[in-house]
Amino acid sequence: MSERPGDSIETTPLGAPKRLLAPGETYTSVTDTIASIPLNNRPPRAWYFGFFFGFTLLMLLMLAVTWLLAKGVGIWGINVPVAWGFAIVNFVWWIGIGHAGTFISAILLLLHQNWRTAINRFSEAMTLFAVACAGMFPLLHLGRPWVFWWILPYPDTMGVWPQFRSPLVWDVFAVSTYFSVSLMFWFLGLIPDVATLRDKATHLWQKKVYGVLALGWRGSAAHWQRHQSAYLLLAGLATPLVLSVHSVVSFDFAVAIVPGWHSTIFPPYFVAGAIYSGFAMVLNIVIPVRKLYQLESVITMRILNNMANVMLVTGEMVAYGYFIEAFMAWYSGDPFEEYMMSNRAFGPYGWVFWSLMLFNVVIPQVLWSRRVRTNLTLLFLVALSINIGMWVERFVIVVTSLNRDFTPSAWHLFVPTVWDWATLAGSIGLFFTLQFLFIRFLPMISITETRELVAEPEKAVR
Amino acid sequence: MKTESAIFGLAAEFTTHVDLLKAVHAARAQGYERMDTYSPFPIEGMPSALGRKPTVVPLVVLIGGILGGTGGYFMEWYANVVSYPINIGGRPLHSWPFFIPITFELTVLGAALAAFFGSLAMNKLPQPYHPIFHTPNFERASVDHFFLCVMAEDPKFDRSATRLFLESLQPLAVSEVPL
Numbered sequence: 001m002s003e004r005p006g007d008s009i010e011t012t013p014l015g016a017p018k019r020l021l022a023p024g025e026t027y028t029s030v031t032d033t034i035a036s037i038p039l040n041n042r043p044p045r046a047w048y049f050g051f052f053f054g055f056t057l058l059m060l061l062m063l064a065v066t067w068l069l070a071k072g073v074g075i076w077g078i079n080v081p082v083a084w085g086f087a088i089v090n091f092v093w094w095i096g097i098g099h100a101g102t103f104i105s106a107i108l109l110l111l112h113q114n115w116r117t118a119i120n121r122f123s124e125a126m127t128l129f130a131v132a133c134a135g136m137f138p139l140l141h142l143g144r145p146w147v148f149w150w151i152l153p154y155p156d157t158m159g160v161w162p163q164f165r166s167p168l169v170w171d172v173f174a175v176s177t178y179f180s181v182s183l184m185f186w187f188l189g190l191i192p193d194v195a196t197l198r199d200k201a202t203h204l205w206q207k208k209v210y211g212v213l214a215l216g217w218r219g220s221a222a223h224w225q226r227h228q229s230a231y232l233l234l235a236g237l238a239t240p241l242v243l244s245v246h247s248v249v250s251f252d253f254a255v256a257i258v259p260g261w262h263s264t265i266f267p268p269y270f271v272a273g274a275i276y277s278g279f280a281m282v283l284n285i286v287i288p289v290r291k292l293y294q295l296e297s298v299i300t301m302r303i304l305n306n307m308a309n310v311m312l313v314t315g316e317m318v319a320y321g322y323f324i325e326a327f328m329a330w331y332s333g334d335p336f337e338e339y340m341m342s343n344r345a346f347g348p349y350g351w352v353f354w355s356l357m358l359f360n361v362v363i364p365q366v367l368w369s370r371r372v373r374t375n376l377t378l379l380f381l382v383a384l385s386i387n388i389g390m391w392v393e394r395f396v397i398v399v400t401s402l403n404r405d406f407t408p409s410a411w412h413l414f415v416p417t418v419w420d421w422a423t424l425a426g427s428i429g430l431f432f433t434l435q436f437l438f439i440r441f442l443p444m445i446s447i448t449e450t451r452e453l454v455a456e457p458e459k460a461v462r
Numbered sequence: 463m464k465t466e467s468a469i470f471g472l473a474a475e476f477t478t479h480v481d482l483l484k485a486v487h488a489a490r491a492q493g494y495e496r497m498d499t500y501s502p503f504p505i506e507g508m509p510s511a512l513g514r515k516p517t518v519v520p521l522v523v524l525i526g527g528i529l530g531g532t533g534g535y536f537m538e539w540y541a542n543v544v545s546y547p548i549n550i551g552g553r554p555l556h557s558w559p560f561f562i563p564i565t566f567e568l569t570v571l572g573a574a575l576a577a578f579f580g581s582l583a584m585n586k587l588p589q590p591y592h593p594i595f596h597t598p599n600f601e602r603a604s605v606d607h608f609f610l611c612v613m614a615e616d617p618k619f620d621r622s623a624t625r626l627f628l629e630s631l632q633p634l635a636v637s638e639v640p641l
Contacts, residue, residue: 026606027606028605028606031502031605031606153541155545159545160546161542161546163542163550164538164541164542164564165553165557165560169564170564170567173563173564173567173568174563177567177568177570177571180574181570181571181574184574184575184577184578185574187578188578188581191587192502192503192604195604196502196604199601199602199603199604199605200604200605215582215587216587216588216590216591216592217587217604218592218595219500219501219502219604220498220499220500220594221501221505221508221509221512221514222498222585223585223587224501224503224504224508224509225504225508225509225514225517226517226519226584226585227504227581227585228504229517229520229581230523230577230578230580233519233520233523233573233577234574234577234578237523237527237573237574238574240566240570241567244563244566244570248563251563448503448504449503451502451503452503455479
């Protein structure tokens, strides 16, 4: 795909483009580029296509959930011993996708990686929507979702409290804290940009809606001082939080004694996998959106190249995790662990394991080539492969570990039903519906931070 | 408009943050104290140029975190040791390592709630009305222009002298901000 001329000029000795923003951008031009997307009344035709794709799948989710509430979890393929089927696979997958958003917005902010500016708002929104999709699955898996609040601590008339020694209760706190903190971080960053939309809006309804959301923001020095302090502190809080959330998710597995789950490598390996799949999802969304809305001058090739590098690094960590899992299964000398590994690779789900190796370990190695990292089509396809691979990884962890544990008489295969697939597809629909609404109505790139790059170009060169 | 009606202050409009910062330094040198600036992005060094003290947001966040963490641990202890003791795998009732993940999460939650609601409350947001919005061209303060407002409550404020001073800074415009 061809790039704007501004993209290719001025490269560093290693060949990476020097500038984050194309030359000649001003406060006015970056504001207009970004703010015109939500303020423009006619989104491009591809937006309608994408929105209706997501909305159709969302309707499938409604159908699947209605049927689930009517009939119970028996409509899924789960059984004993595979009581955690797609619901938990999807839960871990979505949570992981969300983590890249926090990684990009919080950790890269603390590390002064200014290239994050073009994608942070976008990925924070992705975090929120992915966590919303994730949070839905354990609730649906409860069997009786209408009494979900029994898991929350409150002095109830039954005289019962949650069992705080259980990783599943930790999960409730980790995921709900994660959602709340992500929402506050996202909204706090949005306030000044929404104020820009309020001031640039031409229609009365836009002025009213954005005016209410901007809370009366006026960009005063006192406002900015507290806003910056709170924003930075939220970033500092989100950083250990994102590591803790996926660690707690991995405890759901690692604290149990099931072979293939009971492993100390799980927390770091889950966190690396989360960032891996999250960056892949950001690329899968950003590449088409950048093309569609002509954002090449703001989301430059250098940014996409950096994201590909992060995927490469976290991908190697994940591959190392797979290797250590297999090594420890052998080195432990534990017959159940050894059997789990050989069953995982050569048992009834062997083909799933090898497709995981293909999608997640073999294909992403092409990212070592700079030509692949800067080719939008190839980069999109590699990111897609990683997204599929990370979903398959969670399937391998959940299903191949559970279906054959200690007692052969208890072994049972898991076969997903059409309702399993419908719920997975439906959650993708929910995600894309929310994502497309976000692109339509809110600035998908932080206008404030882009202006800071205009004001101080030396920051942008780094 | 009556010329002698009370006003909020006088606002000068600039096109770069460097000019705004220079104007603030000049105004401080002239002895003006009650000022505020309005800009489309945070400007490094502006709070100290205006003579503002460091913000107390970090202290509020620290208190929020401490309350969240201790409150969370107390809740777990009270629930699982006092109110509803139950034997789980023969472990002690007060098995504190198990209580750490939730204590950590609630520390972060308490601190984050304090950061979000604390900073908004200190900024007095949401605030639907403020006189500065009457400034001509102020809608560009959130886009590409930079405003310095010397408030009428400043002891040194004088409608014509302050206007002359602000005009000497070569802004795009100087305008009265009606109350």
